Amino acid sequence: MVARLAKRIYLYVIFVFLYAPIVVLVVYSFNESKSRGHWGGFTLKWYLELFKDTEISRALYNTLMIAILSAIIATIIGTAAAIGIHDMKRVKKAIVMNLTYLPVLNPDIVTGVSLMLLFVFSKAVTQIGLGFFTMLLAHITFNIPYVILSVLPKLKQLNKYVYEAALDLGATPLYALWKVVIPEILPGIFTGFLLAFTLSIDDFVISFFTTGSGVSNLSIYVYSMARRGVNPKINALSTIMFLTVLILLLIVNKRMSKDNSNAKEGLK
Amino acid sequence: MKKTWYSYPYLVWMAIFIVVPFLLLLFYSFTASTDQGIVFTLDHVKRLWDPIYLMVLLRSINLALICTIICLIVGYPVSLILASKEYSSNKVLALLFVIPMWINFLLRTYAWMTLLEKDGLVYTILEFLHIPNTQLLYTDQAVVLGMVYNFLPFMVLPIYSVLTKMDKHIIEAAEDLGANYITVLRRIIIPLSLPGVISGITMVFMPAVTTFIISRLLGGGHYILVGNLIEQQFMVVGDWNFGSAISFVLMVVILISMGIMRKYDKEYEGGAIW
Structure with missing residues (x-):
């Protein structure tokens, strides 16, 4: 009985430790007083100031555009890659998969720095300076592996004879792929897309190194402001970002568990 | 019917954005530009053994x-x-x-x-x-x-x-x-x-x-x-x-x-x- 109570208390303490800072942050985003030791009354003024700030709205635009574009492009390239990798011979597959894991395992800071080197180095030829476009390329690069890793398991579950049957019945390979394979792996593709989108919104380190002066996304903006100290406007911004990620996460989680239960039923 | 070629765009992408940056990192780590052009050197890696950086x-x-x-x-x-x-x-x-x-x-x-x-x-x-x-x-x-x-x-x-x-x-x-x-x-x-x-x-x-x-x-x-x-x-x-x-x-x-x-x-x- 005592052990049970101790367990419960321990869990509660840990949960308080994990969630209290975030709750405090959210609560203080509604605080009238700028000093955080005191409660000066409920206000929405930080949110209003947030929406008036043109720099923030530009950062928001960059964040969303890059998240959408990089997720779409990474999903297309990644899904095609997964279909290809699935058909590869053992050795070749192992090499490609190890390379795919490299950006996943590599510290973010090293990936960011090496991409920065590439973009600066290639500027002489391509005339593309560090900025929106390079940040987009970087995001696509770190998103593709996650799409591949969410599509591959679906391909493994796929019955390959269905595709062959479609070919025997006279479908062209492309038509069979479109009508037979893609619909079957669609849940995996969609999960990969959402994962890529979330990761892109969430990224700071790689964006930090691959963007140029003047172009920032939300996390870079938060970082440059937080470096100067605490600011209630960041609290408001953080609250909005927190809620967005939370909602996205719940959707992804629901999808993944649904995918898994479907897969289990398929096995029965 | 092999579909391996579907992965080619990805392989190209990976070559440009993963392999090349890695080689560049390697290149910068082990070279220095001197009067005689770019030369191979281990100086940068050795510098890490400087007490300040080691600390x-x-x-x-x-x-x-x-x-x-x-x-x-x-x-x-x-x-x-x-x-x-x-x-x-x-x-x-x-x-x-x-x-x-x-x-x-x-x-x-x-x-x-x-x-x-x-x-x-x-x-x-x-x-x-x-x-x-x-x-x-x-x-x-x-x-x-x-x-x-x-x-x-x-x-x-x-x-x-x-x-x-x-x-x-x-x-x-x-x-x-x-x-x-x-x-x-x-x-x-x-x-x-x-x-x-x-x-x-x-x-x-x-x-x-x-x-x-x-x-x-x-x-x-x-x-x-x-x-x-x-x-x-x-x-x-x-x-x-x-x-x-x-x-x-x-x-x-x-x-x-x-x-x-x-x-x-x-x-x-x-x-x-x-």
Whole structure:
């Protein structure tokens, strides 16, 4: 009985430790007083100031555009890659998969720095300076592996004879792929897309190194402001970002568990 | 009917954006531009052995180790409790542990800034209780606290997942044979959960060593870890050769240890790709 109570208390303490800072942050985003030791009354003024700030709205635009574009492009390239990798011979597959894991395992800071080197180095030829476009390329690069890793398991579950049957019945390979394979792996593709989108919104380190002066996304903006100290406007911004990620996460989680239960039923 | 060519765009992309940057990093690490053009040199890597930089490296490893140990001590019981009979059916609890992992790193760190700053909540509470306190923010302790806060879920989840997959009959058998809880824990649960512990240690230690955000925001400007050093070399000093050399060494160390950890993991899990 005592052990049970101790367990419960321990869990509660840990949960308080994990969630209290975030709750405090959210609560203080509604605080009238700028000093955080005191409660000066409920206000929405930080949110209003947030929406008036043109720099923030530009950062928001960059964040969303890059998240959408990089997720779409990474999903297309990644899904095609997964279909290809699935058909590869053992050795070749192992090499490609190890390379795919490299950006996943590599510290973010090293990936960011090496991409920065590439973009600066290639500027002489391509005339593309560090900025929106390079940040987009970087995001696509770190998103593709996650799409591949969410599509591959679906391909493994796929019955390959269905595709062959479609070919025997006279479908062209492309038509069979479109009508037979893609619909079957669609849940995996969609999960990969959402994962890529979330990761892109969430990224700071790689964006930090691959963007140029003047172009920032939300996390870079938060970082440059937080470096100067605490600011209630960041609290408001953080609250909005927190809620967005939370909602996205719940959707992804629901999808993944649904995918898994479907897969289990398929096995029965 | 092989569809391998579908992966060609990806292979090209990977060559340009993963392989080439890696070669560039290698190139910058081992060359220097002199009057005679670009020459091969080991100077940048050797410079890391300079006491100043060695200290930075040691401090990063030291803080990351402390953070890993705290996470293990605090996190292991959490995994045990979450995986125990009373709670194992409760998926929501596990999800509650995942959510903080997905909240932006910066926001989580920033949240502690608001708590620890002068006039912040913790400060006010301490003052109210008449506990003498000087500086909370911009200290070693604040950096370790930020790391533990950020990385604790990375320790809990791998251990939790190993514990839930464990065959419960072994524990029951041990209990039938007269083992008490401590013996079961020491002889069965802990040895069987080692793969989870190892991946937990990897997942906490690696990001803790390379972070530059936590040390910058909670440690203040003067606080330098390896991550800050790399950032400074690229963004402030502009010494790309040295910056690349540090990144390269860091990457090699981390990938090798990851490789070893994964090998160890594979013996238990079977299906890993490495």
